Amino acid sequence: MDKIEEIWTEKYRPERLKDMTGQRHIVERLEAFVTKKSLPHCLFAGPAGCGKTTAALCIAHELYGSSWHGNFLELNASDERGIDTIREKVKDFARTIPLGGLFKIIYLDEADSLTRDAQHALRRMMEKYSGTARFILACNYSSKVIPPIQSRCAVFRFSQLNEAEMTEFLEKVSKEENLSVDEAAYKAVVYASEGDMRKAINMLQTASMARGQVTEEIIYSVTSRADPLAVRKMIGHALEGNFKEARKTLLSLMFDHGLAGEDIIKEIHSQVFELDMPDIRKINLIEKVGEYEFRLTEGSNAQIQLEALLAQFGRKD
Numbered sequence: 001m002d003k004i005e006e007i008w009t010e011k012y013r014p015e016r017l018k019d020m021t022g023q024r025h026i027v028e029r030l031e032a033f034v035t036k037k038s039l040p041h042c043l044f045a046g047p048a049g050c051g052k053t054t055a056a057l058c059i060a061h062e063l064y065g066s067s068w069h070g071n072f073l074e075l076n077a078s079d080e081r082g083i084d085t086i087r088e089k090v091k092d093f094a095r096t097i098p099l100g101g102l103f104k105i106i107y108l109d110e111a112d113s114l115t116r117d118a119q120h121a122l123r124r125m126m127e128k129y130s131g132t133a134r135f136i137l138a139c140n141y142s143s144k145v146i147p148p149i150q151s152r153c154a155v156f157r158f159s160q161l162n163e164a165e166m167t168e169f170l171e172k173v174s175k176e177e178n179l180s181v182d183e184a185a186y187k188a189v190v191y192a193s194e195g196d197m198r199k200a201i202n203m204l205q206t207a208s209m210a211r212g213q214v215t216e217e218i219i220y221s222v223t224s225r226a227d228p229l230a231v232r233k234m235i236g237h238a239l240e241g242n243f244k245e246a247r248k249t250l251l252s253l254m255f256d257h258g259l260a261g262e263d264i265i266k267e268i269h270s271q272v273f274e275l276d277m278p279d280i281r282k283i284n285l286i287e288k289v290g291e292y293e294f295r296l297t298e299g300s301n302a303q304i305q306l307e308a309l310l311a312q313f314g315r316k317d
């Protein structure tokens with residue numbers, strides 16, 4: 001029987017802070033806490049897949065080694081049924097003495113999805129259990145977290161990972177997996193994953209199922225991000241008034257690559273900014289893109305709307 005392959009996002013999730021890519025200023029501050037074996041309540045803010053959960057798990061690993069499980073509780077504010085369930089779980093968890101004598105760590109994901117009232121209740125919990133537990137709250141936008149919580153936390157702003165940081169990590173994974181990936185393919189992974197390492201690693205794993213070298217083409221065939229070059233060409237044809245060619249590319253993106261109208265229009269939007277033309281014309285095109293994007297979200301037929309958009313691009317007025 002074939003061995004079921006492990007999911008790479010878990011297989012390669014770093015267990016030590018120093019093995020994380022990027023986020024250097026955060027890693028340094030957290031390492032200092034680990035060395036002193038003290039930790040304030042923390043607020044981790046930042047976009048998806050940039051290392052918030054990973055950093056919290058690394059802290060637990062470094063502080064508690066193999067007994068980290070017993071000292072780490074992960075909750076998701078948007079899954080749990082309201083603040084009362086969170087309170088019950090925290091109470092149960094924080095009731096017992098931490099193994100190893102320090103404190104227990106409660107990682108609460110999507111803290112910014114809690115209502116203001118729930119956040120006030122959370123604040124009271126943070127105070128009540130501060131003798132035995134430390135909260136690490138994670139959110140996308142710290143502005144949605146009430147000031148009394150922010151002022152009780154050390155705030156860490158995680159940034160989106162940049163190209164060099166992502167490539168460095170992806171290269172390590174490829175090496176471990178004996179995967180041959182060309183340079184353009186790494187660029188495509190980074191471009192299509194928009195700084196989200198989870199997306200990037202998943203993309204690489206999916207692409208690895210195809211035999212042989214991982215190329216740019218394979219990457220775009222496994223993502224829902226439209227190939228920027230194909231989209232650029234399509235726009236070029238539309239602007240020249242060559243509607244037939246533009247439409248051919250559109251249909252290939254939709255039906256050969258299985259992309260949704262929204263994915264294609266998103267890429268058209270990015271590519272318009274790259275065009276070599278006066279800003280005033282770009283503004284004009286962006287307005288049109290906006291109008292057609294709205295129509296798509298309202299549920300209109302994607303093929304008809306995108307063809308109409310390409311026809312608009314070809315108009316000389």
Ligand SMILES: Nc1ncnc2c1ncn2[C@@H]1O[C@H](COP(=O)(O)OP(=O)(O)OP(=O)(O)O)[C@@H](O)[C@H]1O
Pocket residue numbers: 008009010012013014019020021022023046047048049050051052053054055109161169197198201
């Ligand atoms: N800075 C990083 N260094 C190495 N791997 C990373 C980094 N950031 C994310 N990853 C990898 O990406 C995946 C997702 O990371 P993680 O769970 O930490 O994201 P997150 O910031 O908590 O995102 P979300 O907001 O979606 O919960 C993991 O497999 C992790 O190994």
Ligand SMILES: [Mg+2]
Pocket residue numbers: 052053054109138
């Ligand atoms: Mg997370």
